[in-house]
Amino acid sequence: MSTADGAEALFQQAPCGYLTTTDDGTITRANDTFLDWAGYRRGDLLGTSVLRLLPVGDRILFSTHCLPQLLTAGAVSEVVVDVVAADRSRRACLLTATRSPAAGDRAAELRIIVFSIPERRAYEQELVATLHRAEASEAARVRAEEDLRRQALRDALTGLPNRAGLDAELTHRLAGAPAPFGLLFVDLDHFAAVNASLGTAAGDELLGVVAGRLRASVRESATVARLSGDEFVVADQLDAAAAVALAQRVQAALGVPLVVQGLEIVVSASVGVAVTASPEDTAERLLHHAAVAVHRAKAAGRRRVEVHDPACTDVAVDRLRLLGELRRAVAGGELRLHYQPRIGLAAGTMTGVEALVRWQHPERGLLPPAAFIDVAEESGLVRELGAWVLDTAVAQAARWADDPAHRTVEMAVNVSTRQLADPGLVAAVTAVLARHGLDPRLLVLEVTETALVTDPETAAATLHALKALGVGIAVDDFGTGYASLTYLQRFPVDELKIDRSFVMGLGVNDGDDAIVATCVQLAHAMGIRAVAEGVETEGQRLALVGMDCDFVQGYLFARPLTAGALEDWAPVDRTRDERAPVRTAG
Numbered sequence: 001m002s003t004a005d006g007a008e009a010l011f012q013q014a015p016c017g018y019l020t021t022t023d024d025g026t027i028t029r030a031n032d033t034f035l036d037w038a039g040y041r042r043g044d045l046l047g048t049s050v051l052r053l054l055p056v057g058d059r060i061l062f063s064t065h066c067l068p069q070l071l072t073a074g075a076v077s078e079v080v081v082d083v084v085a086a087d088r089s090r091r092a093c094l095l096t097a098t099r100s101p102a103a104g105d106r107a108a109e110l111r112i113i114v115f116s117i118p119e120r121r122a123y124e125q126e127l128v129a130t131l132h133r134a135e136a137s138e139a140a141r142v143r144a145e146e147d148l149r150r151q152a153l154r155d156a157l158t159g160l161p162n163r164a165g166l167d168a169e170l171t172h173r174l175a176g177a178p179a180p181f182g183l184l185f186v187d188l189d190h191f192a193a194v195n196a197s198l199g200t201a202a203g204d205e206l207l208g209v210v211a212g213r214l215r216a217s218v219r220e221s222a223t224v225a226r227l228s229g230d231e232f233v234v235a236d237q238l239d240a241a242a243a244v245a246l247a248q249r250v251q252a253a254l255g256v257p258l259v260v261q262g263l264e265i266v267v268s269a270s271v272g273v274a275v276t277a278s279p280e281d282t283a284e285r286l287l288h289h290a291a292v293a294v295h296r297a298k299a300a301g302r303r304r305v306e307v308h309d310p311a312c313t314d315v316a317v318d319r320l321r322l323l324g325e326l327r328r329a330v331a332g333g334e335l336r337l338h339y340q341p342r343i344g345l346a347a348g349t350m351t352g353v354e355a356l357v358r359w360q361h362p363e364r365g366l367l368p369p370a371a372f373i374d375v376a377e378e379s380g381l382v383r384e385l386g387a388w389v390l391d392t393a394v395a396q397a398a399r400w401a402d403d404p405a406h407r408t409v410e411m412a413v414n415v416s417t418r419q420l421a422d423p424g425l426v427a428a429v430t431a432v433l434a435r436h437g438l439d440p441r442l443l444v445l446e447v448t449e450t451a452l453v454t455d456p457e458t459a460a461a462t463l464h465a466l467k468a469l470g471v472g473i474a475v476d477d478f479g480t481g482y483a484s485l486t487y488l489q490r491f492p493v494d495e496l497k498i499d500r501s502f503v504m505g506l507g508v509n510d511g512d513d514a515i516v517a518t519c520v521q522l523a524h525a526m527g528i529r530a531v532a533e534g535v536e537t538e539g540q541r542l543a544l545v546g547m548d549c550d551f552v553q554g555y556l557f558a559r560p561l562t563a564g565a566l567e568d569w570a571p572v573d574r575t576r577d578e579r580a581p582v583r584t585a586g
Contacts, residue, residue, distance in 0.1 A: 017114035025050045039086035053083050070099045155226045158211035166225035170283035182238030184247050185272040185290035189302045191230035202260045209258055217253045240275045247271040247305040270297035274308040323375050330384055334360045337392050338560035342553045352410030355393035356560045382416045391432050396563055398436040412444040417451040426465045440470030448476050460490050467492040496523040500534020506543040520547045
């Protein structure tokens with residue numbers, strides 16, 4: 001017998017089951033031992049996914065735990081799983097796997113060893129015997145059922161009542177308690193950032209600490225529960241003043257720094273307070289009122305306490321109504337574009353415009369972006385809205401470029417964080433430029449610092465692809481985010497737009513003077529243009545001239561104008577093919 005034949009015989013007759021698969025889990029070999037144990041024919045398995053052999057729960061375990069560990073560490077040992085046999089029965093086993101990396105002409109391969117588990121069978125038999133013994137005793141069965149009921153009403157991570165447990169406790173307490181009764185809806189601020197940066201294990205650790213601090217901050221009679229995620233509830237016999245005082249104590253307790261995975265973290269929370277107004281107030285209504293208040297606290301800037309006022313409208317309902325109206329506005333032609341000139345400080349002429357969206361609401365009149373952009377961004381509608389803005393702005397820029405009566409200017413269009421993360425953005429920009437025949441050099445896409453640091457790898461790839469089209473890139477609201485020089489150097493930026501909050505302090509606040517001057521110097525050091533936003537006074541303009549800022553825009557020169565008004569504002573001198581000197585808005 002040859003060496004190859006001997007090795008094949010050892011493989012086929014090994015005392016344990018063997019499978020080999022490709023990196024993606026496609027079965028390439030199965031030995032006789034496995035086939036006999038599981039009852040399959042070899043032809044049933046070859047070319048199929050190893051996941052088909054596992055029940056749903058174990059598929060998830062294999063996909064999310066075993067495969068990643070195999071691809072990184074090259075091995076996974078003794079994972080307890082079930083294998084679905086040919087007769088559809090489940091057979092418990094220990095699964096051990098190793099990965100052989102690709103070498104030469106040989107592709108990477110996973111080698112999976114399957115051991116049956118008599119010990120597990122014995123354990124299952126013991127469970128059955130235990131169940132029989134429990135069924136023989138009425139008292140034992142009652143205790144088991146009561147334990148299961150308690151577990152169903154408890155949060156497994158913190159041990160606090162869950163939503164069902166909270167509802168049961170509140171219903172019981174409200175039925176026998178005199179008014180007033182107060183409820184605090186505690187929502188942690190920026191908890192998602194902990195999970196995203198440190199992982200879910202760190203997030204779970206943090207939630208456990210929060211639960212302990214909440215429990216320690218209240219009276220023994222209080223109900224403390226975890227609703228879901230980073231949302232907690234505290235309820236007790238409290239009037240409005242006492243509830244607010246408790247909310248402030250809770251915020252102070254949560255604000256004590258703690259260390260998670262070696263990093264010091266300071267937790268803050270927004271708190272919504274609701275207090276029963278009548279005996280008819282139910283647990284569901286009280287919780288809803290507190291949720292309305294916490295939404296208001298978050299909208300007002302987080303780390304706040306807000307008390308529900310029955311006379312106030314429901315913020316969440318208002319936002320849903322506004323979102324529905326905005327969807328109809330995008331489809332129904334209610335959006336408008338206005339254009340704010342960008343002025344070259346050296347020559348005093350208009351070199352470009354920024355396209356700014358407005359909503360011609362049928363009842364509320366012309367609305368600025370601040371009235372609806374946040375709702376669009378949170379809902380994802382900003383992609384559809386942004387696509388309309390881009391198409392309309394590029395079409396207008398192309399009309400101006402093709403009309404000899406108007407000087408060609410750059411068109412700046414804002415790109416949201418969601419748009420920048422959209423894999424179809426580059427294709428969309430390419431298509432709209434081609435559709436309207438606009439020179440890409442006349443389009444500038446403005447992104448915020450926040451958009452750059454949210455997902456820097458994706459942002460860099462997208463911006464480099466856009467830059468390859470010939471499109472200009474600007475960083476908007478510069479100075480308000482977290483982008484460092486190191487970050488900026490990773491992106492193909494053409495200009496920095498200094499945020500208006502700093503420009504407004506020129507000549508008034510020495511700190512703002514220093515910030516603006518530093519931003520201008522930073523832009524020039526990087527070989528790009530500096531643009532100051534929000535210029536409203538002659539003193540600000542002169543200060544920017546002294547700082548050698550390149551471009552400015554603001555109410556000193558013009559408010560955002562319709563296309564027609566902009567053409568009238570800057571008439572063309574055909575004899576010199578230049579625009580008339582810039583005039584301040586009267």
